[in-house]
Amino acid sequence: xxxxxxxxxxxxxxxxxxxxxxxxxxxxxxxxxxxxxxxxxxxxxxxxxxxxxxxxxxxxxxxxxxxxxxxxxxxxxxxxxxxxxxxxxxxxxxxxxxxxxxxxxxxxxxxxxxxxxxxxxxxxxxxxxxx
Amino acid sequence: xxxxxxxxxxxxxxxxxxxxxxxxxxxxxxxxxxxxxxxxxxxxxxxxxxxxxxxx
Numbered sequence: 620x621x622x623x624x625x626x627x628x629x630x631x632x633x634x635x636x637x638x639x640x641x642x643x644x645x646x647x648x649x650x651x652x653x654x655x656x657x658x659x660x661x662x663x664x665x666x667x668x669x670x671x672x673x674x675x676x677x678x679x680x681x682x683x684x685x686x687x688x689x690x691x692x693x694x695x696x697x698x699x700x701x702x703x704x705x706x707x708x709x710x711x712x713x714x715x716x717x718x719x720x721x722x723x724x725x726x727x728x729x730x731x732x733x734x735x736x737x738x739x740x741x742x743x744x745x746x747x748x749x750x
Numbered sequence: 751x752x753x754x755x756x757x758x759x760x761x762x763x764x765x766x767x768x769x770x771x772x773x774x775x776x777x778x779x780x781x782x783x784x785x786x787x788x789x790x791x792x793x794x795x796x797x798x799x800x801x802x803x804x805x806x
Contacts, residue, residue, distance in 0.1 A: 626798060634797045639805040641781050647805035658778035665788050668772040670764060671801055702804030711799040714792030717766045728803060741798060
């Protein structure tokens with residue numbers, strides 16, 4: 620079962636925030652069959668609050684390009700995108716209340732969070748310390 | 751600066767105490783164009799919060 624299925628089974632919502640337009644978000648939902656909650660933050664204030672990386676070299680630097688070549692070899696092709704092209708993402712496990720249980724900030728494009736570690740925090744020991 | 755906060759800065763990890771003032775007043779927009787307080791998303795529940803690089 621994929622991460623979406625395991626989160627659904629555990630009753631943990633997947634909430635995504637994107638920097639593009641509401642229209643772009645609608646296309647994203649259809650294209651990826653995204654079933655979580657989706658929000659838009661075009662002024663990037665939420666990204667800045669979480670200290671997420673942003674910059675030209677974060678998107679087009681050597682590490683990002685190498686990662687891009689890897690995924691292209693696996694057959695992935697990047698189509699048209701909507702959002703701030705220099706903004707990087709991240710994954711967090713939050714709440715309830717004043718808790719950050721997991722945090723990963725992409726250092727460059729393609730530097731994704733370890734989803735097994737996310738699941739371990741979410742589904743494993745619910746009182747796990749911050750990582 | 752305390753040794754603890756030094757460790758937090760070096761590791762790139764943020765405590766909730768650090769985050770709280772930064773998210774005060776920050777809102778995100780629903781697809782119906784309603785504004786929602788960011789912190790309300792996890793106030794009463796545990797969530798996996800993914801910041802996307804872009805749509806597409």
